[in-house]
Amino acid sequence: SITVEAINHVLATQYPTLQSSGHLDGRLKLPQTLAKLTPEHRMAILEFNTTQPGEMQAMIDAIQPQVGVVTNLRLAYTDRFENPDQFAKETALMIEKLPPDGLAVLSYDDDQVREMAIRAAARVLTVGLEGFGADLIAYNIVVGTTRTGFDLRYGDERFVGRWTPLLGKHRLYSILTAVAVGVHYEIAPTEALRALTEMQPLPGRMNPLNGNGGSLLIDDSFSADPQSTLAALEWLQAVTEGSQQRAIFVLGNMDNLGGFTQRGHRMVGQRASEFVDMFITEGTDAALAGRAALDQDMEPRKVAITYSIQDVLNQLQATSKITSDDIILVKGGPSARMELVSQALLADPADERQLPRNAQLTEASSFLRPTHPSWVEIDLAALARNVRAIKDLTGPEITLIAVVKADAYGHGAVAVARTALLNGAAYLAVSSINEALELREAGIEAPILIVNYVPVQAMRQVVRQNLTVTLYDLELARAYNRAAREAGGVLKSHVKIDTGMGRLGVMAGEAVAFFRHLLNLNNIEIEGIYTHFSTADDDLDHANEQLRVFKSVVTPLRASGYNFKYIHAANTAAMLTLPASHFNAVRVGLGMYGLSPSAKARLPEAFTPALTWKTMIAQVKTLPPGHPVGYGNTYRTATQERIAVLPVGYANGFRRSPHHWGKVLVQGEFAPIIGRISMEKLVINVSQIPEVAIGDEVVLLGRQGNARITADDIADRLGTISYEVLTTILPRVPRR
Numbered sequence: 035s036i037t038v039e040a041i042n043h044v045l046a047t048q049y050p051t052l053q054s055s056g057h058l059d060g061r062l063k064l065p066q067t068l069a070k071l072t073p074e075h076r077m078a079i080l081e082f083n084t085t086q087p088g089e090m091q092a093m094i095d096a097i098q099p100q101v102g103v104v105t106n107l108r109l110a111y112t113d114r115f116e117n118p119d120q121f122a123k124e125t126a127l128m129i130e131k132l133p134p135d136g137l138a139v140l141s142y143d144d145d146q147v148r149e150m151a152i153r154a155a156a157r158v159l160t161v162g163l164e165g166f167g168a169d170l171i172a173y174n175i176v177v178g179t180t181r182t183g184f185d186l187r188y189g190d191e192r193f194v195g196r197w198t199p200l201l202g203k204h205r206l207y208s209i210l211t212a213v214a215v216g217v218h219y220e221i222a223p224t225e226a227l228r229a230l231t232e233m234q235p236l237p238g239r240m241n242p243l244n245g246n247g248g249s250l251l252i253d254d255s256f257s258a259d260p261q262s263t264l265a266a267l268e269w270l271q272a273v274t275e276g277s278q279q280r281a282i283f284v285l286g287n288m289d290n291l292g293g294f295t296q297r298g299h300r301m302v303g304q305r306a307s308e309f310v311d312m313f314i315t316e317g318t319d320a321a322l323a324g325r326a327a328l329d330q331d332m333e334p335r336k337v338a339i340t341y342s343i344q345d346v347l348n349q350l351q352a353t354s355k356i357t358s359d360d361i362i363l364v365k366g367g368p369s370a371r372m373e374l375v376s377q378a379l380l381a382d383p384a385d386e387r388q389l390p391r392n393a394q395l396t397e398a399s400s401f402l403r404p405t406h407p408s409w410v411e412i413d414l415a416a417l418a419r420n421v422r423a424i425k426d427l428t429g430p431e432i433t434l435i436a437v438v439k440a441d442a443y444g445h446g447a448v449a450v451a452r453t454a455l456l457n458g459a460a461y462l463a464v465s466s467i468n469e470a471l472e473l474r475e476a477g478i479e480a481p482i483l484i485v486n487y488v489p490v491q492a493m494r495q496v497v498r499q500n501l502t503v504t505l506y507d508l509e510l511a512r513a514y515n516r517a518a519r520e521a522g523g524v525l526k527s528h529v530k531i532d533t534g535m536g537r538l539g540v541m542a543g544e545a546v547a548f549f550r551h552l553l554n555l556n557n558i559e560i561e562g563i564y565t566h567f568s569t570a571d572d573d574l575d576h577a578n579e580q581l582r583v584f585k586s587v588v589t590p591l592r593a594s595g596y597n598f599k600y601i602h603a604a605n606t607a608a609m610l611t612l613p614a615s616h617f618n619a620v621r622v623g624l625g626m627y628g629l630s631p632s633a634k635a636r637l638p639e640a641f642t643p644a645l646t647w648k649t650m651i652a653q654v655k656t657l658p659p660g661h662p663v664g665y666g667n668t669y670r671t672a673t674q675e676r677i678a679v680l681p682v683g684y685a686n687g688f689r690r691s692p693h694h695w696g697k698v699l700v701q702g703e704f705a706p707i708i709g710r711i712s713m714e715k716l717v718i719n720v721s722q723i724p725e726v727a728i729g730d731e732v733v734l735l736g737r738q739g740n741a742r743i744t745a746d747d748i749a750d751r752l753g754t755i756s757y758e759v760l761t762t763i764l765p766r767v768p769r770r
């Protein structure tokens with residue numbers, strides 16, 4: 035968008051122009067811009083950004099451009115492209131299809147872009163920084179905090195001592211490109227450069243603003259990909275290096291990176307670790323950048339990994355006073371909404387007009403609206419707080435084993451595991467090998483205990499991925515041992531004792547003999563011992579008896595020389611009700627998600643539920659008295675009733691029988707469900723709620739306004755427990 039703006043600045047000196055505008059992406063941006071085309075316009079400068087294969091050809095067919103410009107290829111590409119090459123080919127199409135009397139402007143410094151010249155029928159001009167070879171070159175570059183200076187060479191001509199208010203060396207590509215396009219339309223470089231000197235930074239694109247305490251705030255919150263972020267960091271390093279200035283870098287998630295998410299964020303984190311004085315991340319993906327910085331041995335006190343805008347601000351305040359020696363760079367993708375961080379840091383609140391997405395708040399939020407009719411939102415900031423609250427309850431010495439089985443109780447295992455590990459958990463627990471592998475594939479290296487049966491056939495993967503299994507049967511343990519030996523490794527294990535639950539585990543009376551036999555299995559390492567309570571949320575007598583039995587097993591084993599690294603028994607309920615059961619580790623699931631196991635085992639105030647299930651209204655209409663609703667006509671309207679149809683049903687995990695959830699939330703009010711639940715639909719009565727419309731957000735589980743429907747409310751209605759309510763929201767409902 036900066037390049038479009040720069041070209042427009044130059045062409046507008048001679049011609050009436052129309053330039054690309056609007057918030058839509060991909061080819062949809064064209065009609066959004068062209069709707070503003072009038073007969074007076076002589077030139078239109080349009081952004082051709084492709085979000086999926088085939089889109090470039092469609093745009094070329096529709097527009098048939100005369101001039102094509104490629105400044106760089108994004109390192110990242112959307113999920114819709116198979117790989118970066120496919121994306122590059124798609125982009126190159128624009129250059130190939132230019133007419134012979136047209137112009138291609140290409141970056142000389144990017145190999146892939148420069149090589150597009152080979153297939154161009156049009157005249158080609160290349161632009162480059164420093165070095166030789168390009169047709170237009172910027173050199174003697176001076177990177178400053180308020181402007182960028184440079185000399186320009188075009189053929190034999192030299193234009194010295196030029197500058198632009200745009201910040202960062204990378205912006206010079208836009209400047210050179212605009213000069214090149216000007217040349218094609220017979221606008222002299224001097225004239226073009228004069229126009230470009232007046233071009234101000236756009237909101238959210240390296241826009242310098244007056245920050246708190248006299249600091250310099252660089253708002254770069256409009257969008258982010260690894261390339262633009264690395265370029266912004268290069269500028270930050272150049273202006274702070276060897277000076278008193280402190281470099282503060284606030285990074286939100288860079289979105290739409292698809293398969294490049296992990297690597298892209300890590301690259302940025304590594305770069306930040308080289309010079310940044312304070313690095314604050316916000317969100318799960320940005321956390322990867324924070325992690326990468328720590329992995330590069332950046333001092334932990336200089337890195338803060340957070341999950342909410344508020345935590346970013348808290349962190350900035352906690353670290354140290356912001357002064358005129360600080361330069362704060364704020365960057366993130368559109369959904370990270372990092373302009374809200376910038377807003378809070380402004381010295382003059384009136385400057386908020388200069389922030390992106392400010393005038394278009396409604397447009398931006400509708401743009402970010404989910405495309406699926408029903409979705410689950412996870413509040414990772416709440417989850418992070420819950421994890422820290424657990425650590426506060428148990429004390430720092432106790433290892434927190436975060437239980438993320440069943441897709442983290444329906445919350446999404448990878449995001450939850452990452453959040454838990456960054457906030458104090460040190461071990462993860464899952465139920466099966468495939469759950470463990472999902473975490474490993476996401477790059478999570480923490481130890482993982484599988485608390486359920488693992489087939490012997492999986493042993494090779496278990497060993498290779500350094501997973502921990504549960505032992506409870508001698509024959510199975512012997513088979514594991516053989517398989518581990520064949521795989522050429524040592525299997526890590528925890529032994530589970532059945533102390534009175536009657537489920538998985540070695541009977542307490544047989545434990546000593548079991549351990550004696552295990553001694554002979556050389557490819558098995560015993561890292562821990564554990565048991566599980568059946569009544570810690572209710573009957574503490576039985577739980578105490580289980581605890582006594584467990585100790586009667588552990589104590590003699592330790593006396594005879596077993597040195598368990600982990601001894602654990604407590605689930606959420608026991609963590610709350612039975613402090614004596616903490617040993618040196620606790621296995622917590624439900625509490626982490628912000629729910630209490632029972633009325634007798636309540637979480638303290640500090641905990642909040644992290645999951646909200648939402649849908650949207652599909653239709654609103656008025657039915658006459660006596661009209662049936664849904665399959666089987668089980669409901670008939672008593673009077674004239676306004677009803678709304680919701681696009682969600684039992685195929686999403688919304689229970690049909692023998693009882694359904696009873697009610698949902700619309701506009702902060704309860705609306706009763708009427709008739710039967712269908713596979714993908716249900717109907718509610720909204721007679722009492724005015725102004726209900728298609729597309730309105732509906733909360734099935736969670737809070738809306740001051741009202742809420744908790745997992746416990748639903749569990750009471752359905753005759754079950756909150757655990758089942760959470761885990762039966764089907765995986766096909768997307769988590770975000």
Ligand SMILES: *Cc1c(COP(=O)(O)O)cnc(C)c1O
Pocket residue numbers: 437439485566604605606607621622623624625631
């Ligand atoms: C599920 C599970 C837990 C966690 O229980 P919560 O009540 O959710 O804290 C702990 N240990 C084992 C063995 C489990 O299967």
